[in-house]
Structures are given as C-alpha cells and as structure tokens.
C-alpha cells in the first residue's frame with residue numbers, strides 16, 4: 450500500500466466564524482499531481498497553507514508523513530526592493546551549497562541568471578527561480594500556489610510539463626493551485642474543484658461533466674473543456690518550442706476539437 454504524504458480528514462478553517470475551507474478530505478501520495486481550482490476567494494490558498502502546516506485547521510485532522518520535506522512555491526515573492534540581491538545569493542540563503550543551487554537553477558532553465566538581480570527578473574524567470582529554490586531541497590512534496598502566473602501562454606504549458614518531469618525525477622507528490630483551466634485539464638492527474646467545500650473532484654475529463662463544476666464555472670467553460678482532447682505527442686524546450694519525439698513537423702500536435 451502506498452504511504453500518504455499528506456492526509457486531510459474533514460478539515461475546516463474558519464475566520465471570524467466563517468468557514469473558508471469547509472470539511473475537505475483529501476489524500477496525496479507520492480507520484481500524485483493534484484490541482485486545486487476554484488473561483489476567487491474559494492479558500493484555495495488557505496487550503497494550501499493548511500497542507501503546509503502554517504494554517505491550523507479549526508476542525509478536522511491533518512496528518513503528514515514523518516520527516517516530510519516540502520518544497521513550496523509561493524504566490525508572490527516579497528522582497529525588500531532596496532536590498533540588492535542576486536539570484537546566487539537568493540539561492541544560497543536556502544542553506545544549500547553553490548553546486549546544488551546551480552544544479553537546481555539548471556534544472557528549471559535559469560542557471561544563466563546566477564549573477565542577475567532578483568528584482569529585475571521577468572515573471573517567467575521569477576517563477577523558475579522560485580521553483581529552483583523549492584527543488585534544491587529535494588522535496589517529497591512540492592506545493593505550488595499558481596506557479597504559472599506572469600508566464601506567457603507557451604511558457605505555461607512548458608512549466609506544467611517541467612513540473613510533471615520533476616514529479617517523475619524526484620518521485621514526489623505535487624499539489625498546486627491553478628487558474629489556467631485548459632492547461633490544468635490537459636496536464637493534471639487529479640483536479641479538486643473547491644468552493645469552500647469540495648464541489649467535485651476527479652480526473653479532468655470527468656469533472657468537466659460534473660453538474661457542480663458546471664454550476665461553479667458556467668456552461669461555456671465546461672463545454673469548452675469537455676471537448677478538449679490533448680494528445681501531447683511531443684516535448685517543449687524551456688522557451689516553449691516543440692522538440693523531440695512525435696514532432697509532426699512544426700504542428701502543435703494537440704487535438705483541440
């Protein structure tokens with residue numbers, strides 16, 4: 450039997466008597482990728498914070514595997530703008546040595562930015578830096594809060610692919626929040642649709658037909674997702690260009706009907 454990295458059993462989080470997360474039960478194993486979707490204010494970040502152990506549940510049980518190493522990619526990188534900080538220094542603050550930091554930066558495609566200032570990175574570069582910082586810890590569990598924000602559309606698909614590859618390499622579990630519904634539906638193993646409580650959950654192709662999903666996101670979104678088939682027959686490089694197996698000669702290779 451596979452050991453759960455994190456288990457939530459009927460977890461609720463209340464602020465001022467209001468349930469922001471309402472009786473959520475989930476279990477995350479090694480190899481899983483779970484994506485939490487839902488409207489603004491649905492409690493997604495609060496749920497992620499609970500998984501991280503930084504938000505205490507008001508009710509219910511949270512169980513984590515012993516010695517669990519978590520790599521976290523936050524929604525925002527808050528830095529003192531007047532403090533000069535290079536990418537190298539930022540990474541070294543993790544407590545890992547330069548070789549480990551450079552290797553993690555290389556894996557997320559930004560090792561060339563070692564000497565750059567973190568204040569001047571593009572949105573996509575910043576997300577890759579944050580991913581490298583999470584990665585350098587060799588996490589059992591990767592927790593990402595909107596990892597593709599500020600990343601252009603090509604870069605988003607590539608970033609989700611990178612997350613899948615990292616899951617395979619580290620044999621870790623992944624839980625993330627995303628608003629990129631089409632990419633989520635194409636690239637995720639399991640989706641949890643949250644609106645305080647879990648409206649529905651399951652595999653992308655199933656939940657897009659779920660009445661609770663349709664009620665939350667509307668018919669238009671549900672219909673466009675329900676007919677979306679993603680036959681990914683190739684790989685992308687970090688710039689989003691198509692490379693490798695099954696490249697049909699420059700075509701995108703995804704079937705969108």
Ligand SMILES: Nc1ncnc2c1ncn2[C@@H]1O[C@H](COP(=O)(O)OP(=O)(O)OP(=O)(O)O)[C@@H](O)[C@H]1O
Pocket residue numbers: 464465469487488489490491492493494495496
């Ligand atoms: N520490 C807190 N104290 C009081 N209310 C809070 C606190 N943290 C979050 N909330 C409230 O809980 C609700 C859910 O917030 P949360 O950030 O979890 O939602 P979200 O689904 O991540 O939203 P978004 O998609 O907009 O990022 C919001 O109404 C928010 O104002």
